[in-house]
Amino acid sequence: MRIIIVGAGEVGFHIAKRLAFENKEVVVIDKRTEALKRFADLLDVQIIQGSGSSPSVLEESGIRGADTFLAVTDSDETNLVACLFANAIEPGIVKFARIRDEDYTKHWPGMVQKSLNIHTVINPEVEVVKTIEKSLAVPDAEHVSDFAEGKIKLIGLRIEANSPVVGERLQDLRQKTGELRFIIAAIFRNERLTVPIGKDRIKAGDLVYFVCGAEELNKVLKIFGIRAEPIRRILIVGGGNIGLRLALELETKQYHIRLIEKDRERCEYLAERLSHTVVLHGDGTDQELLEEENIREIDVAISLTGNEEANVLSSLLARGLGAKRTMTRINKFHYIPIIAAIGLGQIVSPRLSAINSIVLHVRKGKVLSTVSLKGEEAEVLEAVALETSGIVERPLKDLHFPRGAIVLAILREQKSIIPDGESIVHPGDRVIILSTRKNIARVEEELMVKLEYF
Amino acid sequence: MRWRYVVRTVGALICCIGLTMIVPLIFAVCYHDGSEPALIKAMLLTIATGACLFALFRGHRISVMSHREGMAIVTLGWIGAGLVGALPFLFAGTCESFADSFFESVSGFSTTGASILTDIEVVPRGILMWRSLTHWLGGMGIIVLSLAILPFLGVGGMQLYKAEVPGPIPDKLRPRIRDTAMVLWKVYVLFSVIETVLLMFGDMDLFDSLCHTFGTMATGGFSTKNASIGHYNSVYIDTVITVFMLIAGVNFSLHYLALRGRPSHMMKDPECRFFIGAVLVFVLISTMSVFNSVYGSLGGSFRYAVFQVVSIVTTTGYATADFERWPALPQCILLFCMFLGASAGSTGGGMKCMRIMLLIKHAYRELLRLIHPRAVAPVKLGRRPVPDDVIKSVWGFFIIYLGLFILSSFLLAAMNVDVVTSFSAVAACIGNIGPGIGTVGPTDNYAHLPMMAKWLLALCMLLGRLEIYTVIVLFVPEFWRK
Numbered sequence: 001m002r003i004i005i006v007g008a009g010e011v012g013f014h015i016a017k018r019l020a021f022e023n024k025e026v027v028v029i030d031k032r033t034e035a036l037k038r039f040a041d042l043l044d045v046q047i048i049q050g051s052g053s054s055p056s057v058l059e060e061s062g063i064r065g066a067d068t069f070l071a072v073t074d075s076d077e078t079n080l081v082a083c084l085f086a087n088a089i090e091p092g093i094v095k096f097a098r099i100r101d102e103d104y105t106k107h108w109p110g111m112v113q114k115s116l117n118i119h120t121v122i123n124p125e126v127e128v129v130k131t132i133e134k135s136l137a138v139p140d141a142e143h144v145s146d147f148a149e150g151k152i153k154l155i156g157l158r159i160e161a162n163s164p165v166v167g168e169r170l171q172d173l174r175q176k177t178g179e180l181r182f183i184i185a186a187i188f189r190n191e192r193l194t195v196p197i198g199k200d201r202i203k204a205g206d207l208v209y210f211v212c213g214a215e216e217l218n219k220v221l222k223i224f225g226i227r228a229e230p231i232r233r234i235l236i237v238g239g240g241n242i243g244l245r246l247a248l249e250l251e252t253k254q255y256h257i258r259l260i261e262k263d264r265e266r267c268e269y270l271a272e273r274l275s276h277t278v279v280l281h282g283d284g285t286d287q288e289l290l291e292e293e294n295i296r297e298i299d300v301a302i303s304l305t306g307n308e309e310a311n312v313l314s315s316l317l318a319r320g321l322g323a324k325r326t327m328t329r330i331n332k333f334h335y336i337p338i339i340a341a342i343g344l345g346q347i348v349s350p351r352l353s354a355i356n357s358i359v360l361h362v363r364k365g366k367v368l369s370t371v372s373l374k375g376e377e378a379e380v381l382e383a384v385a386l387e388t389s390g391i392v393e394r395p396l397k398d399l400h401f402p403r404g405a406i407v408l409a410i411l412r413e414q415k416s417i418i419p420d421g422e423s424i425v426h427p428g429d430r431v432i433i434l435s436t437r438k439n440i441a442r443v444e445e446e447l448m449v450k451l452e453y454f
Numbered sequence: 455m456r457w458r459y460v461v462r463t464v465g466a467l468i469c470c471i472g473l474t475m476i477v478p479l480i481f482a483v484c485y486h487d488g489s490e491p492a493l494i495k496a497m498l499l500t501i502a503t504g505a506c507l508f509a510l511f512r513g514h515r516i517s518v519m520s521h522r523e524g525m526a527i528v529t530l531g532w533i534g535a536g537l538v539g540a541l542p543f544l545f546a547g548t549c550e551s552f553a554d555s556f557f558e559s560v561s562g563f564s565t566t567g568a569s570i571l572t573d574i575e576v577v578p579r580g581i582l583m584w585r586s587l588t589h590w591l592g593g594m595g596i597i598v599l600s601l602a603i604l605p606f607l608g609v610g611g612m613q614l615y616k617a618e619v620p621g622p623i624p625d626k627l628r629p630r631i632r633d634t635a636m637v638l639w640k641v642y643v644l645f646s647v648i649e650t651v652l653l654m655f656g657d658m659d660l661f662d663s664l665c666h667t668f669g670t671m672a673t674g675g676f677s678t679k680n681a682s683i684g685h686y687n688s689v690y691i692d693t694v695i696t697v698f699m700l701i702a703g704v705n706f707s708l709h710y711l712a713l714r715g716r717p718s719h720m721m722k723d724p725e726c727r728f729f730i731g732a733v734l735v736f737v738l739i740s741t742m743s744v745f746n747s748v749y750g751s752l753g754g755s756f757r758y759a760v761f762q763v764v765s766i767v768t769t770t771g772y773a774t775a776d777f778e779r780w781p782a783l784p785q786c787i788l789l790f791c792m793f794l795g796a797s798a799g800s801t802g803g804g805m806k807c808m809r810i811m812l813l814i815k816h817a818y819r820e821l822l823r824l825i826h827p828r829a830v831a832p833v834k835l836g837r838r839p840v841p842d843d844v845i846k847s848v849w850g851f852f853i854i855y856l857g858l859f860i861l862s863s864f865l866l867a868a869m870n871v872d873v874v875t876s877f878s879a880v881a882a883c884i885g886n887i888g889p890g891i892g893t894v895g896p897t898d899n900y901a902h903l904p905m906m907a908k909w910l911l912a913l914c915m916l917l918g919r920l921e922i923y924t925v926i927v928l929f930v931p932e933f934w935r936k
Contacts, residue, residue: 020630026629027629033841041521042518043612044612045629045630046626046629242640372639
């Protein structure tokens with residue numbers, strides 16, 4: 001499977017990294033020699049120096065016969081032109097474009113899709129707002145994602161020292177909870193992600209990922225010692241595109257929103273666009289302002305300015321002043337482990353959201369959605385079990401899955417089933433599978449249609 | 455530097471080399487030539503050594519390989535190959551000392567073709583097959599071969615590839631390194647099969663055809679006859695080998711593109727044109743100067759001139775004539791050819807046409823800048839400008855190559871080897887050619903050199919095969935700093 005990526009930025013790099021790890025043929029095009037050097041040094045991909053919107057460069061990249069085309073440069077126009085020529089050279093290729101400007105996205109169903117035949121337009125800002133909204137629904141979790149239209153939830157929870165599950169072995173935990181079904185999918189401890197077995201114990205400070213049906217979520221959270229309190233008051237720091245988009249989105253629900261923005265004129269514009277939100281003119285790192293706005297009573301402070309250092313500072317400050325939770329927008333990926341270390345749990349990143357959204361579409365087989373955990377160490381896939389794939393009609397314990405890959409949930413006729421070793425997947429079921437990064441290719445193989453020997 | 459991982463990978467490489475000894479063993483068994491015990495012993499010892507190193511550190515896996523580790527694996531892998539490759543010669547008694555065996559083995563793997571055997575025709579056929587097979591394995595590269603067949607090398611494959619094939623401008627044929635390695639080997643095997651069949655039409659038996667094919671395609675130069683290709687005295691065989699030496703001297707990426715239906719790339723490639731042009735000019739001058747002075751007929755002059763020039767410029771080292779009896783001018787041309795070498799990305803050695811071409815172009819640009827001080831004139835290859843970093847790296851290569859040449863020649867002279875032999879032996883070894891001028895000419899061999907000289911020349915061959923940088927950084931103290 002050959003994939004052409006135009007744009008050697010962060011998004012391009014992380015998509016290329018994931019796909020190359022899964023043994024796909026990846027070709028990366030960019031004008032900047034320096035940016036390409038990073039690819040050549042670290043990844044097993046082919047690099048081509050040139051403009052991604054140039055037809056001759058595209059031809060050189062072997063676009064004929066390629067399966068997927070990703071235009072993910074920082075420039076919307078370059079991405080659109082690249083898709084235009086890609087469409088002309090190889091009409092069958094599946095195209096994705098990263099487009100931020102609303103002007104394009106608003107008209108996209110009529111204009112962009114028809115004339116350029118783009119499969120999906122990915123707007124990182126939209127994606128990140130979606131991620132934040134999901135996470136607000138389960139406020140104590142560090143990670144929330146939905147599968148099967150929200151019927152199955154994957155939750156990542158940081159275990160506090162006073163949690164009742166500390167020190168429990170997983171197999172004991174399962175016995176205690178009895179009827180209530182959930183699976184602990186992965187544990188992230190000391191910067192390493194492991195897929196646990198029954199004998200493993202939960203320790204304080206672990207980040208535990210578990211899967212359960214949406215209805216049972218509150219009960220499961222109780223087991224972990226968390227009482228779900230609904231979120232009411234939200235403080236957004238930074239009124240840029242993402243801040244505005246989020247505020248607009250949240251206004252439709254029952255939240256009290258305050259939005260802090262540094263720029264006076266921007267404040268006026270924001271106040272014009274927003275109806276219930278209180279727009280404040282000031283700096284998110286200004287202690288007096290935060291105290292004046294009664295930060296102690298804020299349920300979530302979300303720092304979304306374009307400056308990540310400022311975001312980290314204002315989140316730390318908000319937490320110090322008594323905000324119950326914080327979310328911090330980060331762009332640079334190598335900051336992520338550092339930020340977890342200083343105790344700012346929830347991180348949002350437009351790029352990471354965009355990457356997730358793109359990788360989902362690139363998957364082969366009948367994969368419906370994918371989510372990556374903790375800096376891409378593992379992925380959770382949702383897929384349809386095909387009749388001829390290797391996973392159907394046998395107990396899960398007999399599957400040829402590599403270590404580090406497990407079936408977390410099965411969705412059959414709109415009902416979610418949390419499986420055990422004896423469960424059997426039927427053709428047409430939707431399955432949710434967790435796999436560490438290096439095993440993804442093997443899992444995908446299992447999911448694909450097997451050629452039978454006739 | 456994670457030594458355990460380096461050792462583990464080298465162990466796997468050695469294991470693979472041990473497995474290839476099955477080929478000469480088959481021939482030894484077929485011919486009952488008495489070399490079976492030696493080959494079996496060598497094979498078992500090699501596989502056991504490799505497996506031990508691998509098993510000892512098998513748990514050590516890494517996620518990202520650094521450049522340093524890549525270079526260490528490649529250099530140590532090649533030294534390891536040289537060491538275990540020497541075992542069959544030693545056990546069969548073909549060579550008297552380990553130094554001789556190591557020289558012969560490194561000369562094989564590095565596709566040099568310099569030999570210390572005085573009478574080749576008495577050596578058992580199994581051993582001769584091994585000697586030629588080392589050429590073939592080393593020609594396309596043992597790392598490239600391993601990349602194609604060992605899946606776990608996928609981690610850091612690019613680092614290893616760059617360390618073994620460090621051409622001035624890296625090209626990757628397929629997006630994945632493993633596919634690239636596979637493609638190169640397929641092209642290599644295809645040409646080898648064709649040549650073997652063609653040679654068999656020329657009244658060579660399978661054994662000799664295979665050995666000479668290995669020597670040609672890898673631009674090695676080991677023959678199974680004392681008089682090299684001259685033994686056959688056949689225009690047909692000369693022609694076939696000349697053509698395949700030329701093929702082996704061209705960048706294999708171009709062959710791949712040509713086989714995929716795009717032969718125009720070969721015509722347009724500036725390096726290929728430079729290479730073929732240089733060969734034509736040298737052949738023309740050599741033919742003119744040996745005509746009448748050595749050979750009576752123009753046809754004969756052309757036949758011998760073309761074979762010797764192509765053999766030396768592609769760094770093969772086969773001979774059909776004793777060029778030491780030629781006039782000074784063609785000898786001088788051949789000496790220059792030893793430095794020039796074949797194309798980058800081919801199996802040939804030397805400095806590579808690409809580098810010489812870039813240096814000439816750069817020198818011309820400097821002259822142009824004297825005339826037009828404000829000219830913006832990038833060095834271009836075809837239509838693409840070459841980054842200045844590449845030019846700098848090529849100059850660095852040039853200086854180090856010459857420096858090593860001079861240093862090694864001094865060392866040889868210090869061992870009481872005569873001047874002409876010192877210079878030409880080093881040139882022939884560092885350029886992976888084989889025969890030089892003086893007492894190591896096409897009709898002589900390296901047996902008479904002192905023991906220390908053999909170790910030194912073996913090192914030169916390795917330096918030349920891995921294009922200097924990869925080996926020499928291991929001698930830079932900074933490399934070992936933690």
